[in-house]
Amino acid sequence: MTDSVTQPIIDIEDLSISFGHGADRVDAVKNVSFAVAPGESYGLVGESGSGKSTILRALAGLNPHWSGRMAIAGQQLTANRPRALRRLVQMVFQDPYGSLHPKHTVDRILSEPLIIHGFDDIETRVRAALDRVGLGPAFRFRYPHQLSGGQRQRVAIARALILEPKVVLLDEPTSALDVSIQAEVLNLLTDLRQQLGLTYVLVSHDLGVVAHMCKRLAIMRTGEVVETASADDLSEGRLLHAYSRQLLIASRGYDEAAIAAFGDF
Amino acid sequence: MDNGPILEVEKLNIRFNTPVGEVHAVRDVSFTMGREKLAIVGESGSGKSQTGRAILGLTPGKVTADKLAFHGQSLLNLDDQQWRAIRGRRIAMVMQDPKYSLNPVMTVGEQLLEAARDIKEEAQARQHALGMLAAVRIRDPERVYRAWPHELSGGMGQRAMIAMMLMAEPELLIADEPTSALDVTVRLQVLAILDDLVKMRHMGLIFISHDLNLVRTFCDRVLVMYAGQVLERLKASELEQAKHPYTRGLLACPPEIDHRRQRLPVLQRDPSWMDPVRQ
Numbered sequence: 001m002t003d004s005v006t007q008p009i010i011d012i013e014d015l016s017i018s019f020g021h022g023a024d025r026v027d028a029v030k031n032v033s034f035a036v037a038p039g040e041s042y043g044l045v046g047e048s049g050s051g052k053s054t055i056l057r058a059l060a061g062l063n064p065h066w067s068g069r070m071a072i073a074g075q076q077l078t079a080n081r082p083r084a085l086r087r088l089v090q091m092v093f094q095d096p097y098g099s100l101h102p103k104h105t106v107d108r109i110l111s112e113p114l115i116i117h118g119f120d121d122i123e124t125r126v127r128a129a130l131d132r133v134g135l136g137p138a139f140r141f142r143y144p145h146q147l148s149g150g151q152r153q154r155v156a157i158a159r160a161l162i163l164e165p166k167v168v169l170l171d172e173p174t175s176a177l178d179v180s181i182q183a184e185v186l187n188l189l190t191d192l193r194q195q196l197g198l199t200y201v202l203v204s205h206d207l208g209v210v211a212h213m214c215k216r217l218a219i220m221r222t223g224e225v226v227e228t229a230s231a232d233d234l235s236e237g238r239l240l241h242a243y244s245r246q247l248l249i250a251s252r253g254y255d256e257a258a259i260a261a262f263g264d265f
Numbered sequence: 266m267d268n269g270p271i272l273e274v275e276k277l278n279i280r281f282n283t284p285v286g287e288v289h290a291v292r293d294v295s296f297t298m299g300r301e302k303l304a305i306v307g308e309s310g311s312g313k314s315q316t317g318r319a320i321l322g323l324t325p326g327k328v329t330a331d332k333l334a335f336h337g338q339s340l341l342n343l344d345d346q347q348w349r350a351i352r353g354r355r356i357a358m359v360m361q362d363p364k365y366s367l368n369p370v371m372t373v374g375e376q377l378l379e380a381a382r383d384i385k386e387e388a389q390a391r392q393h394a395l396g397m398l399a400a401v402r403i404r405d406p407e408r409v410y411r412a413w414p415h416e417l418s419g420g421m422g423q424r425a426m427i428a429m430m431l432m433a434e435p436e437l438l439i440a441d442e443p444t445s446a447l448d449v450t451v452r453l454q455v456l457a458i459l460d461d462l463v464k465m466r467h468m469g470l471i472f473i474s475h476d477l478n479l480v481r482t483f484c485d486r487v488l489v490m491y492a493g494q495v496l497e498r499l500k501a502s503e504l505e506q507a508k509h510p511y512t513r514g515l516l517a518c519p520p521e522i523d524h525r526r527q528r529l530p531v532l533q534r535d536p537s538w539m540d541p542v543r544q
Contacts, residue, residue: 047448048419149309178308178475183518183529190528205448212520212529235523250449251522253482259457262450 007074008035009166009199010042010059014068017054028054030223031068038166041193041200043210043217045247050220052203056169059201060091073166087117090160094172096152100144106130106155107140113163129158133188150181154188161192170202174209186213207234207251219244221265270297271437271469272320275332279315279324279493290315290326292493293541302463302470304480304501306515307490313473316490317439320471321352335437353380357430361442363422367414373398373425374410380432397428401458420451427458434466441473456483477504477515489515494542511538 017029029051036042044052058066064079071077075085093099100109110126119125130139133154144152153173160168170189174182186209193200204210210217211231218225219241227241239245243265249258279291291312296303305313318324320333322340333340335356343351360366368376377394384390391410398406401424414422423443430438440459444452460483463470474480480487481504489497489512497509507513514532 047450179477179515179519180308180532183520183531186520187528187531206520208520208522211522212525231522231525235525246450248522250453253478254453254456254460255482256457256460259453262454 007038008071009038009073010034010036010201011071012055012059012069015055015058015066015070016068017051017058017063017066028223029058029066032218032220032223032225034218034225034228036199036201038199039193039197040216041202041214043214044201044203044220045205045207045210045217046220047205047247049222051223052220053171056091056171056201056203060089060169061086062091083117087163088165089167089169090163090165091169091171092153092156092160092173095176096149096156097144097176099156100152102144105141105143106135106147109144109155110159110162113159117163119163125162129162132161132192133158148181149177150185153177153185157185157188157192161196165198167199167201170200172204173202175204175206182209189213207248211235219247268299269337270299271336272471273297273332273334274320275330277316277319277328277330277333279312279319279326279328281326290493291319294488294490294493294495296488296495296498298469298471298486300463300467300469301486302460302472302484304472304474304484304487305490306474306477306480306487308475308515310492311490312493313490314441317358317441317471317473320437320439321356321358322348323358353430353435354433355435356437356439357433357435359423359427359430359438359440359443362446363414363417363419363426364446366426367422369414372410373412373414373417377410377425377429377432380429383433394428394432397431398425400431400462401425401428402454403428420447420455423447423455424458427455431462431466435468437469437471438462439471439473442475443472444479445474445476452479477512478519480504492539496538496542510535 013033015029015032018025018027020026032055044055046052057063059070061081069076072085072089107126110129111122114122114125126140127137130137135151135154174185177185192198202210202213211234214231216230219227219229221243227239227244229239233239234248239248242263246262275295277291277294281288281290294316305316307313315324315326319328322343330341374394378390381390381393384393395406395410398409403409403424409421409425417425444455447455459470462468472484481501484501487499487501487504488495491511497507497512499507504516507516517530518532520529
């Protein structure tokens, strides 16, 4: 791998994550290394159980049980992460129906992280955050059940951005949405990255979404990075590993002959 | 075997009474199908799932239709006994998520046998069940037969679900997003199984989906639904030549690996798409 990353904002080396003990031990992530430059959008692709979301959760600080080295903006991460460092890394989850508290208004959902992190001007910031994701002030006192799936995901993005992070972790941010709404949310994410100079790590099972959002990506299977590639490698079919090639074929739709030739990985 | 249509639907309407007034979820939907793969495509709320459910009398809404007939027999106003002769036996349904549609406290085998109550001889029923598991390309049918649903992966669970639906050898299978909970490669393998069944058992398949790209490559014909109506009907192979701006918009907005764009086109919804469609 020839990375021309000089001063990466995310630097992961030899990351391993396992669950359970003894015979029940599952190695969910095995010796994964990658680096992401500031302002870059990096993709993690794979099928369920490949470990892609597990990496994201460890990076977000949601799972302290990992080994190896992870650094954000030059600071080594430990199991206990200082609050200022937590603020720099925010996450948007897959399911906009599950990730917003059903009994909290949008205003409370957006204010809470500000209060925890000791921000002032809370009202101004909440208004600005809603504006930034294309939701007007009318949405401020609504509850999640009064919003559509796309609007909820906009609230989730607003919540992630309200702490002015440098890194945003996107875990299948559009897989629960209709394709027309997906297009709107992906365009919004593209705009926000440019406007705010954000760095993204995007996890998805959809090669199309990753190729659209990311210049570089890693293809994962059973906890390991099978191959790293560029978006151009995908469109030009320059993939080395049989598993990656199979994923690429599968993403192009139904083809009886191709499916009959699928291998078991 | 008769070669008439399997299903005839004329001016199907479904209405729901809600606290905020009546919602007209499906409006004047008409189609006829034979032994083919018919896709009903649309976004959430377009009425595609309710249309599928109405065929089996499973929608909680109020259903009216000029005609809703299966091999010429009307499905309107059937009593419970008449429904039992059809549901699961001649028309079966596969739902989206095997996690919720399999009974968690019964083994897969017990659930398969439940679907084979017509077969009196238990050993024979068991053989039939194992044969169905093999037909959906489960490599170790004996193991899956003994397994509990939580011991199966999503793809395996969905195959078991399809096997169960096929126990009675239905003439029509309604599949509501049968593969959207599955990984891409497994998704295609499950579709290949459905494809085989349509060809080999001469079954009709109604494939309800939001994924136009998948439907384009998998189905024979496509009905595009929006706000409860069929806006456009096309051969799957001619989807590229779709005329309606909604269909064209849906085709254009997914990101493509081979054709990368800075921004994705966004649907500009026209209020006139809600107007009654002249069929």
